[in-house]
Structures are given as structure tokens and as C-alpha cells.
Amino acid sequence: MTGYNLSRLNFLIVDDNKHMRALVKSILHALGVKNVLEAADGADAFKELRHFPADIIICDWNMSPLDGMDFVRMVRTGSDSPNPFVPIIMLTGHTEMNRVTEARDTGVHEFLAKPISAKKLYTRVRSIIENPRPFVRAGIYFGPDRRRQENPNYNGKERRKDDTVEEQMDEAAGEMSQDEINALLEG
Amino acid sequence: MSEDETKNVAPQVIKPPMTLQAKVEKGGPGAVDLKALEKAESVIANLADEYLKWVQEDFLRLEKAFNVLKSGEGDVTQNLDNIFQIAHDMKGQGGSFGYDLMTAIGDQLCRLVEKMTKAGPREQEMIRVHIDAMRVIITKNLKGDGGNEGRQLLMGLQLVSGKL
Known part of the structure; x- marks a missing residue:
């Protein structure tokens, strides 16, 4: 296995749980990452972004006062966002299908289901490095292209023209495993 | 631009700067290889002792939230959400x-x-009974x-949850 040297990348971890931050930080250090900054909530993280050039953000969903989704929206579409293109990995225990699609439709790059492991985290980072995606502004959506695969024979409805968040969301039907989440996002 | 106006704009595809790849x-x-991944997994294993301390803090928070719920003070939805x-x-x-059982029972408590x-x-x-079961796992x-x-333990709790 030939992997990547991550030592020059800057990571921002956003989680209100200090134990989870400590865990993610320890994993990143063990993977050779040198520069890790922590923030306890979305508002704090947004402030940090003004002077910290994050290459990848790892963000929890459940936080207050500003939760993970609010934070992602601010980064992607806020007029004062320092970096609307920064890759974001959503790290959360929410693995219901409607939650996964909501995260995707808010503009996250990758979805990492808790409980986490070093391998799972590295796989998501590697995916961001290996598959840089163009950004799409369509309707109310602004974020990485949600189509990970080009299908030249696609002759279905052009969904981008009347793209809405609601259109993409099916009702939740139970919890999903990380493999199912990957299949949904990559399908 | 309003939401309606936004919808009428043709989709744009933008190529972001490749700063990360550079x-x-x-x-x-220093590149991540199997050895580095194993080392990272062992770092997590070494943190397990710390986890056993952290989880006691979580139990304290959980008991506190449960006592507030029991007291009937405040808004019941908020009190339930605190436990969630x-x-x-x-x-x-x-x-x-x-x-793993903490994850399974924690999830079941959330669903409940x-x-x-x-x-x-x-x-x-x-x-x-869910809180007590989580304590048993750690003890x-x-x-x-x-x-x-x-x-x-898990099967018993599923039976309890099924009664709601």
C-alpha cells in the first residue's frame, strides 16, 4: 500500500465533545499530520478559519449554538466565508438515510459514521485527495459535485435545473452502515 | 438573490484551486502505510484507559439529566433531548x-x-434500565x-424498548 504524506496538511477539528476531539487529533498525529487546530462549535470554527488555512475540516453534526450543518452552510455560502471550497468530512453518529442525504445536500465532501477508526478516517482523507470534485452552483445548492460518476448514457430528468434540497430527500428508513452510506453517496 | 431567482439561474460548474493536492x-x-495505520489503531487502543475515565464523566452528565427529567422541572421535550x-x-x-455494546445500547436509548x-x-x-445496562458494560x-x-443484555433491552 503506497499512501500519502499528510504532514503538510492543516486540519481543523470541530466537535463540542473534547474527548472526541482528542481521539481524532491522536489519530491524525499518528498518521503524520503536524498541524491540527480544534474548535468546540461552528461559530468558533468559523472564526478560526479566518486565520487558519485549513486544508480539510472534520466536523461533528450535533453542536450548539451553531451545529455542524449551520457551519457547513456558512462555509459554503456565507458572503464572508474565508474558503467556500474547503473539503469537509462530516463525522457523526447520525446514520439515518435522510441525515446522510441532508449532509450531502448541504455540501459536505465525505460522511464518516461514528464509531470511528484510523482506517475509516484515512480512507475518507484519501478519497478527498484522489477524487477532487468540481463545485456546482445549482438552484440553492453550492458545494462539491454530488455526481461522483459520469454516466454518458444518462437520459433521465435534468435534476440540476430545479434542484431543491427536498427533491433529493427520501424518507428515512432506519440506520445505515458506513458501507451503505458510501454506496448511497457514490451511487 | 431570492430563492426563486436562484432557481432560474443555469447550473454553474466551478473548478476549485488544487491547493490540497499540491x-x-x-x-x-512519512507517508501513510499499513504500519502507520496499525500504529494509529494502537494509539486508539492506548486511549482506552482514558476512555474509561471519560465515560464516567458522561455517566455523571447522564445521571444529572435523568434526575432533572425525574424531578419534572422544566420542559419535558428539552429534558428528553438533553438525555438524547x-x-x-x-x-x-x-x-x-x-x-461496541455501548454504541448499540447508546443508539437504542437515543431511538427510545x-x-x-x-x-x-x-x-x-x-x-x-438502559443507563444501568451501559454501566454494566463498563463495570x-x-x-x-x-x-x-x-x-x-441487548435482547432484554430491545424487549423493553418494544413496549413503548
């Missing part, structure tokens, strides 16, 4: 440190609490699926 090299010293948030944290952490619209003696008892150090004892 900063990573493939292979060479703590159980959700515990769910995320347990399995990361090898305590989110269905509740009131918090009478029956609901309180249901929450109580008895039931890692992984907890073996036979763990499976029975």
Missing part, C-alpha cells in the same frame, strides 16, 4: 474504543428517547459484542 506527496518517508444528546455522544465513543412524548414513571423506568469490561452476556 501539499501531499505519494509514498516516501449525552446518549448520542456515548454511542459515538463506545465503539471507537472497542466497546426520541419516540417519547412524555416522561412518566414507565418512560423513566425504560431510560433507567464488567464487556468489550466487542460482549459475548453471550452482552447479547442477552
Whole structure:
């Protein structure tokens, strides 16, 4: 296995749980990452972004006062966002299908289901490095292209023209495993 | 631009700057290989002792939230949500440190609490048995699926939850 040297990348971890931050930080250090900054909530993280050039953000969903989704929206579409293109990995225990699609439709790059492991985290980072995606502004959506695969024979409805968040969301039907989440996002 | 106006604009595809890719090299010293991944997994294993301290803090928070719920003070939806948030944290952490049953029971407690619209003696008892079961996992150090004892514990709790 030939992997990547991550030592020059800057990571921002956003989680209100200090134990989870400590865990993610320890994993990143063990993977050779040198520069890790922590923030306890979305508002704090947004402030940090003004002077910290994050290459990848790892963000929890459940936080207050500003939760993970609010934070992602601010980064992607806020007029004062320092970096609307920064890759974001959503790290959360929410693995219901409607939650996964909501995260995707808010503009996250990758979805990492808790409980986490070093391998799972590295796989998501590697995916961001290996598959840089163009950004799409369509309707109310602004974020990485949600189509990970080009299908030249696609002759279905052009969904981008009347793209809405609601259109993409099916009702939740139970919890999903990380493999199912990957299949949904990559399908 | 209003939402309606936004919808009428043709989709735009934008190529973001490749700043991240310019900063990573493939292979060479310091690159992530199987050994580095194993080392990172062992770092997590070494943190397991710390986790056993952290989880006691979570239990304190959970007991506090449960006592508020029992007292009937404040808004019941908010009190239930406080329990949900703590159980959700515990769910995320347990399995990361090898305590898969903490994740399974934490998840079950979340599902249970989110269905509740009131918090009478029956609901309180249901929450109580889940908290006690989580304590058993830590006290008895039931890692992984907890073996036979763990499976029975989980099955018993599923029966309790099914009654709501």
C-alpha cells in the first residue's frame, strides 16, 4: 500500500465533545499530520478559519449554538466565508438515510459514521485527495459535485435545473452502515 | 438573490484551486502505510484507559439529566433531548474504543428517547434500565459484542424498548 504524506496538511477539528476531539487529533498525529487546530462549535470554527488555512475540516453534526450543518452552510455560502471550497468530512453518529442525504445536500465532501477508526478516517482523507470534485452552483445548492460518476448514457430528468434540497430527500428508513452510506453517496 | 431567482439561474460548474493536492506527496518517508495505520489503531487502543475515565464523566452528565427529567422541572421535550444528546455522544465513543455494546445500547436509548412524548414513571423506568445496562458494560469490561452476556443484555433491552 503506497499512501500519502499528510504532514503538510492543516486540519481543523470541530466537535463540542473534547474527548472526541482528542481521539481524532491522536489519530491524525499518528498518521503524520503536524498541524491540527480544534474548535468546540461552528461559530468558533468559523472564526478560526479566518486565520487558519485549513486544508480539510472534520466536523461533528450535533453542536450548539451553531451545529455542524449551520457551519457547513456558512462555509459554503456565507458572503464572508474565508474558503467556500474547503473539503469537509462530516463525522457523526447520525446514520439515518435522510441525515446522510441532508449532509450531502448541504455540501459536505465525505460522511464518516461514528464509531470511528484510523482506517475509516484515512480512507475518507484519501478519497478527498484522489477524487477532487468540481463545485456546482445549482438552484440553492453550492458545494462539491454530488455526481461522483459520469454516466454518458444518462437520459433521465435534468435534476440540476430545479434542484431543491427536498427533491433529493427520501424518507428515512432506519440506520445505515458506513458501507451503505458510501454506496448511497457514490451511487 | 431570492430563492426563486436562484432557481432560474443555469447550473454553474466551478473548478476549485488544487491547493490540497499540491501539499501531499505519494509514498516516501512519512507517508501513510499499513504500519502507520496499525500504529494509529494502537494509539486508539492506548486511549482506552482514558476512555474509561471519560465515560464516567458522561455517566455523571447522564445521571444529572435523568434526575432533572425525574424531578419534572422544566420542559419535558428539552429534558428528553438533553438525555438524547449525552446518549448520542456515548454511542459515538463506545465503539471507537472497542466497546461496541455501548454504541448499540447508546443508539437504542437515543431511538427510545426520541419516540417519547412524555416522561412518566414507565418512560423513566425504560431510560433507567438502559443507563444501568451501559454501566454494566463498563463495570464488567464487556468489550466487542460482549459475548453471550452482552447479547442477552441487548435482547432484554430491545424487549423493553418494544413496549413503548
